[in-house]
Amino acid sequence: MIKRNSSIWPYLLVAPALIVVLTVVFIPVINAILMSFQNYDLRRPGRIGFNDFKNYVDVIRDPLFWSALWKTIVWVVAGVGLQFVFGFILALLLNKKFPGRGVVRSLSLIPWVTPGVLIGLMWRWIFDGNYGVLNDLLLRLGLIQESLPFLAREASAFPAVILTIVWQGIPFFALMLLAGLQGIPEELYNAADVDGANGIQKFFLVTVPSLKSVIYVTTLLRIIWVANSVDVIFNLTEGGPAYATQTLSVYIFNKGNSLNLGYAATLSIMLTLVLATVAVRYLKTMFRNQEGKA
Numbered sequence: 001m002i003k004r005n006s007s008i009w010p011y012l013l014v015a016p017a018l019i020v021v022l023t024v025v026f027i028p029v030i031n032a033i034l035m036s037f038q039n040y041d042l043r044r045p046g047r048i049g050f051n052d053f054k055n056y057v058d059v060i061r062d063p064l065f066w067s068a069l070w071k072t073i074v075w076v077v078a079g080v081g082l083q084f085v086f087g088f089i090l091a092l093l094l095n096k097k098f099p100g101r102g103v104v105r106s107l108s109l110i111p112w113v114t115p116g117v118l119i120g121l122m123w124r125w126i127f128d129g130n131y132g133v134l135n136d137l138l139l140r141l142g143l144i145q146e147s148l149p150f151l152a153r154e155a156s157a158f159p160a161v162i163l164t165i166v167w168q169g170i171p172f173f174a175l176m177l178l179a180g181l182q183g184i185p186e187e188l189y190n191a192a193d194v195d196g197a198n199g200i201q202k203f204f205l206v207t208v209p210s211l212k213s214v215i216y217v218t219t220l221l222r223i224i225w226v227a228n229s230v231d232v233i234f235n236l237t238e239g240g241p242a243y244a245t246q247t248l249s250v251y252i253f254n255k256g257n258s259l260n261l262g263y264a265a266t267l268s269i270m271l272t273l274v275l276a277t278v279a280v281r282y283l284k285t286m287f288r289n290q291e292g293k294a
Contacts, residue, residue, distance in 0.1 A: 032265045040262030055266035064243060064251060065267065069274070072227055072247040075162065080222045082166040084215075087173025094174060095181045105178075112171035120235025123164045127151050127236075151237050154244040161233050161245050165226060173218060180214035181207070216286040220279060227275055248274075 039051045059065050094105050111119070126133045129149030138144045150156045184207065192202045208215075230249045233239065239246035239254060246254070248271045255264035 032268055035262050035265035036269050038262045040260075040265070042259035042261060051262075055262055056270075058263070059266050059270060064246070065248075065270070067243060068246050068248045068251040071158070071245070072249070072271075074158070075165070075247050076223055076227050078162050079165045079169065079226050080219060082162070083169035083222060084173050084219060086166065087170045088177055090170060090174040091177035091181060094178050108174060109171045111168050112175070114168070116168070116229070116231030117235055119164065119168055120232045123160075123167075123232075124151065124236050127160050152241055154241055157237055157241060157244045161236050164236060165229065165232055168232065169222060169226070172222065176214055176218045177211060180211045184210045212289065216282075220282055220286075223278065223282075224275055227271070 036055055037050055037052065038048060039054070040048055090108060094101065094108065098104075114122075127150040129135065129147050129152060132147070132150075134150070135144070135147040139147070148156070150160045188206050188210065189202060192206050197205065227247075228249050229247075230253045233245055233247060233250050234253060237245045239250040248267065252264050252267045252271065255267060
């Protein structure tokens, strides 16, 4: 009897977490899937009902969907790529010994711990065409003759929001890569010195291979997070001007705000499928490389 009762305890301990996961994750996902097959527009509550695959057909035919998908790809590739490069540089610098290193490490985390809404509002002020800090700096340096409305021009709005998300995400890569750098045995670098390797060779033959697992995991996380990011873009441009900065996540948010929840749910499912496809292929590549290394 004691053995039988004790075998229940693991399930009882896991049950609260399982209930929370089911409530917070799976039930909303199932609800979103069901809504994606419905004409769920709160502006016309009398017409709510199942419409088979009409929403999915409409999405495929929607030019804004394809435009938003392409912008999402550029947003993720450019944003995550630049975050990784500058985050790696920052991690290498913070791994060096210098006075006040602890303070600098703490200050470097400010962009990451700052709420996305506040970051969007702050950079909106920086890019402002009338009294923005960036315009004032460029005018003082003589690089421009008149203020430029960075967020009001299609050509400059998207690079501006990419710059903002890069600034926000650099500390995450720096922190994760710094932790990885501190775990690399010093003996590997000593052996490379004995073999006559220079700094660049040690970086590509010792540092990067030793950080492969960290790089794979952190990059995948940032791909998912950046693709789903809404707060920064919405507070900067709300997806404008003329949909120039409207990624899929922002398009979903805008559709939800317009109370067309069925169409927003369909877009959410499409984004989830895209990210799931990327994640699966990414993980396959990661595991294949790890098996090859083993």
